[in-house]
Amino acid sequence: MEIKNSKRLHIETYGCQMNFSDSEIVGSIMAEDGYETVESSANADLIFINTCSIRDNAEQRIRKRLREIKRMKKENPDLKVGILGCMAERLKQQLLDEEDVVDMIVGPDAYRDLPNLIKTVESGRKAINVLLSEEETYSEIEPVRLGSNKISAFISIMRGCENFCTYCVVPFTRGKERSRDPETIVNEARDLVSKGYKEVTLLGQNVNSYSWESNGEQVSFPELIAKVAAVSPQLRVRFATSHPKDISDDLIKTIANTANICKAIHLPFQSGSNSVLKRMNRKYTREWYMDRISTIKKYIPDCGLSTDIIAGFCGETDEEHQETLSLMDWVGYDYAFMFKYSERPNTIAQKKYDDDVPEDVKSKRLTEIINLQQALSLRSNKQNIGKIFEVLVESFSKRSGEDLAGRNSQNKMVVFPKKDYNIGDYVMVKITDCTAATLIGEAV
Numbered sequence: 055m056e057i058k059n060s061k062r063l064h065i066e067t068y069g070c071q072m073n074f075s076d077s078e079i080v081g082s083i084m085a086e087d088g089y090e091t092v093e094s095s096a097n098a099d100l101i102f103i104n105t106c107s108i109r110d111n112a113e114q115r116i117r118k119r120l121r122e123i124k125r126m127k128k129e130n131p132d133l134k135v136g137i138l139g140c141m142a143e144r145l146k147q148q149l150l151d152e153e154d155v156v157d158m159i160v161g162p163d164a165y166r167d168l169p170n171l172i173k174t175v176e177s178g179r180k181a182i183n184v185l186l187s188e189e190e191t192y193s194e195i196e197p198v199r200l201g202s203n204k205i206s207a208f209i210s211i212m213r214g215c216e217n218f219c220t221y222c223v224v225p226f227t228r229g230k231e232r233s234r235d236p237e238t239i240v241n242e243a244r245d246l247v248s249k250g251y252k253e254v255t256l257l258g259q260n261v262n263s264y265s266w267e268s269n270g271e272q273v274s275f276p277e278l279i280a281k282v283a284a285v286s287p288q289l290r291v292r293f294a295t296s297h298p299k300d301i302s303d304d305l306i307k308t309i310a311n312t313a314n315i316c317k318a319i320h321l322p323f324q325s326g327s328n329s330v331l332k333r334m335n336r337k338y339t340r341e342w343y344m345d346r347i348s349t350i351k352k353y354i355p356d357c358g359l360s361t362d363i364i365a366g367f368c369g370e371t372d373e374e375h376q377e378t379l380s381l382m383d384w385v386g387y388d389y390a391f392m393f394k395y396s397e398r399p400n401t402i403a404q405k406k407y408d409d410d411v412p413e414d415v416k417s418k419r420l421t422e423i424i425n426l427q428q429a430l431s432l433r434s435n436k437q438n439i440g441k442i443f444e445v446l447v448e449s450f451s452k453r454s455g456e457d458l459a460g461r462n463s464q465n466k467m468v469v470f471p472k473k474d475y476n477i478g479d480y481v482m483v484k485i486t487d488c489t490a491a492t493l494i495g496e497a498v
């Protein structure tokens with residue numbers, strides 16, 4: 055929809071799904087203020103960069119983008135630039151001092167203040183709001199769906215994190231943990247279904263600690279996800295992320311017993327070594343983690359499993375690294391996000407431990423982890439050959455316009471010849487071949 059006389063806002067999002075969901079809230083707040091979100095930065099009046107601080111290279115990417123934008127601003131001096139999200143919260147005023155291209159700094163809990171901050175910027179001054187809130191969940195704001203395939207959407211169900219894993223900046227950039235009113239979550243899911251959406255992902259840094267109380271009634275995460283799944287049997291429900299320390303039998307059974315909750319769990323283990331887990335303050339042991347995986351496999355035998363792994367955390371020995379490899383092998387993950395440890399300023403690890411694993415050792419360990427995961431993904435995919443899965447079609451295949459691509463319940467990408475099927479269809483597909491990344495099949 056073209057809004058008359060509106061100004062053009064281009065939003066670029068880096069980092070996790072929570073940031074993508076936040077950008078949609080920002081788009082909505084800005085639309086109320088007369089800004090239309092546009093796909094291209096080329097003729098925008100205002101550029102927002104929603105930033106991530108999780109690792110140093112995430113911040114470096116954003117610094118590089120700012121240098122490009124600086125050149126754009128030379129050609130269009132009226133262009134305004136705002137930094138949102140975690141890097142805004144972490145660096146605050148310092149970022150305004152260091153990057154003269156930036157006009158405004160807005161932390162993740164201050165988006166309702168954007169219209170005021172814009173006024174300040176329009177009057178030629180710089181603006182900053184990095185106040186964190188204990189209550190803000192943007193609960194009633196209807197997000198503008200950005201870059202959406204109109205099939206799947208994110209719903210943010212909680213904000214913040216108080217786990218203080220020693221390596222992590224998130225508790226500092228996102229503040230206190232708080233849950234969103236379940237009624238507004240269910241309403242958002244209903245609204246998406248009425249617009250034709252087929253899949254929602256419930257988002258939080260640690261969804262298992264979701265908790266809402268009103269009129270003496272307590273809603274836990276398993277209850278919330280069941281409520282969302284009850285909105286429509288045609289709606290697939292996913293969630294991210296669970297913390298291994300408190301993924302409950304209750305949740306595992308709810309997933310097992312509800313047809314439209316997807317059989318896929320992302321359970322980051324970070325390290326297979328108890329001494330490293332302790333230094334990371336992850337609050338579980340290798341044995342506890344293995345027990346959780348066994349329980350998942352018992353109730354949901356076909357469950358897709360994915361994880362996050364950090365290579366070369368402070369003090370990690372070669373034996374400790376081997377324990378990470380052996381745990382990966384024992385679980386047999388379908389997919390993993392794998393990172394080299396990146397020391398973040400002012401985190402507990404930075405204050406307490408030396409970042410003493412040499413860069414080349416970190417790289418070597420990460421390569422071993424990646425190579426093992428590649429083999430595990432291929433092994434897992436090969437076991438799917440001959441099976442039939444229900445696939446929700448999301449797009450055309452990247453390789454060929456003759457093929458469609460979508461996911462099965464286990465969150466594996468499946469590619470198959472289009473025939474008469476369309477984006478948004480549920481299609482039964484028989485798997486005939488695979489790579490480590492993709493299942494290949496035919497509609498049956």
Ligand code: SAH
Pocket residue numbers: 108109221222223224258259260295296297322324362363364393394395396397398
């Ligand atoms: N809340 C989620 C993860 C959020 S961050 C959870 O606890 O599982 C996503 C991933 O980034 C983490 O799981 C971790 O593997 C990685 N990560 C976080 N801080 C990091 C750091 N300083 N260096 C390298 N990887 C990091």
Ligand code: SF4
Pocket residue numbers: 215216217218219222223224225259260297
């Ligand atoms: Fe970071 Fe740990 Fe919180 Fe995840 S649970 S966001 S890794 S502090």
Ligand code: F3S
Pocket residue numbers: 068069070071072073105106107108139140223224227228
């Ligand atoms: Fe990055 Fe912030 Fe998400 S640091 S990973 S954007 S919560």
